[in-house]
Amino acid sequence: MRQPVTTARAATPSAPGSVGDVRKANLVRVLSVIAAATEDQRLSRADIAQLSQLTKASVSSLVADLLAAGLVIEIGVHRDGERGRPSVGLILNPTRCVMGMEINVDYIAAGLVDLNGKLLAHEILPRTNHGSTASEVLTALGELSQTLQEAARSQGLMILGGGLAVPGLVQEDHFTVLQAPNLGWVEQNLDVAALLPEPKTRFRLFNEANASALAQQQLMDGQERDFLFISGEVGIGGGLIIDAELFIGPQGHAGELGHVVIEPDGKKCSCGGRGCLETIAGQEAILATAGLGDGTDSASRQERISQLYQALQSGTEVAVNAVAEAGKSLGIAVTSALRLYNVSTVVFGGHFAALEQWLRPAMESSLQDHAPSIADQARLLRSPLGQTGALVGAARSVVGDLLEAPYQLVD
Template structure:
């Protein structure tokens, strides 16, 4: 599969990177020959990337598709080959007269690491430049009782393991993307606030996550990254949708015109903090009655009467230092208990999920009316609970926003738990396709 390279994955200025200064775009007089060549380099690489699996375009075909001369394309392709971004593969006899040309494809020996920090787990996955997930590992741990530095260190260790495995298989890691469940300042690599983690104004050492990679590491909001992955991977496609991320908290990503909409400061889509119960429970954000107080994982588990991994601060901290699991069931075990209770038609479990679906509908109804969006994609635990939550969500939407979101326009995520890291990795690849000279500078 190839990524939709023609899609603007993120508005300009929304991505921050720890990439070394040497990899930054060269400055110079606008319209200079260097600018033209860099633009043509991106044009050629973008056309190769768009060709799709198994379609190995030749230099002549790239020239015909881009309008550049064959000589220019040949020169640009040599630069891409030298940088290791593309490789030659076999002969392509299709669509050409005379001697077959040599096919071109994104180099499968180059990869990008997607990473995620969430409330109760860390995760890392390696994709190739075409977006295929090659390696993936998740480690469950309670990050609420650990310092940001220790969480980042644990993730760096996980990423190092995957990077070692990748290099053993001949795959070089070019850069990475990190997704976190909170508001982020992408320019400085700072988590402004992540209420469910208890983080405020935490400047992360992005370089330490993947030391020495030429493209550095970028920072993303978790729900936005997952929305990007959904845009790329969802089988039904669609240019406009609201992605709803369900974890301990609830997040949202807005895709409008096949572009991620993040607002002036990059913080749009905070669905979990839409007020659905004005006189409801206090929320970790400091507000009252937010959606995640009734539809977040912990809220659903509590309403269903299912115990969570709620160890005391002291015992949890000891467990974290000793490398042992904290007392109580893990996240996956707790979800399994809830699913078993739902399958057994337990009244408390059914009531908890129905209640979550109803209030989710209240928040979504307000959002789709405001933004004129008619499609909703459910991710995280909302997708896992889809069989039970969809009826309540559909009924709620019909009550509060009749005709705005038809039942057929509510779908479950096509990427599953790996969505955030896939989206983060994919956006890093996108940045490379838009500016391949960054890697050239590093390789020179």
């Protein structure tokens, strides 16, 4: 979601830089003004000069670079008044995009996101990834990526970069999944070149919950700068936004809410610990408690999830109680998170969003029991992102990188 255009302040470097550095900074300034324009605005070079506080000559030169790089295009002709010379509007190039991808336990997905953050195309492929090697999963995802690449070419779209979200701890610099218990992966190096050969800018690796939190941030009110995003699938992840920035901690692993201990003597968790939130409120845990199998029978998880929703809608007691128990434990975890992170807004995604009407009463009751002093200020929201959140967040982050460093594409 683009924000209204505001006047950019002229930069005051703390130390003198080279002419090239100044030009790079001004290139970013001009592109940021164009990117911030609302959909019904067509900024002229004169408009951009005024908003960026750069000279018209500088803006014309910088815009020429952005046009040559294919990041912006000229569109339409408008008059500022009844008289005067017609001016050409400038917008982000709608034919440039980034590919977002996701690996989850039950599916792989890929999508194309344009420079405005809009999802242009989305493909999801059911696949049992637990027990498969990273190489096998990336081969399948590479084939899905190829399908999207061909679709992009047929529509005249150019893919500039890509992002991949996975449900586990990652080391982005080395494209390594350090630990993804629900995939059964430990220290897996990912050959991302097989997913998107020769990206024009960069390829990035994300934790799934962090990527979803970044996507959710685009939907929040401008005043909502702090929130915790909780992603519920087979596992449970958390993405923390503080002062409108993703907080990942010194080692990049902050927000692992699914492995907060709720029952010290509880069940063994896939992480190797015991009594984690995931063992009570994770997708598999809810299904098992609802009497819908433990994952070892012939029915797929999606079939069992459908059975769960049918049971909930018909008021089947064992299913209702299973979700209520998950809501109670989730409320305990949320209570701890609100106190620890000093935020008041929590956004629920994944199966937590789908189960909201059955989860919320127990969750709110738990929050009231354990933290009455903050319960009334807590805002519990449902994310509308569904299964697109992680890949959209990953792609938008790469778009953001590009808009902050457009000189990567300028000769």
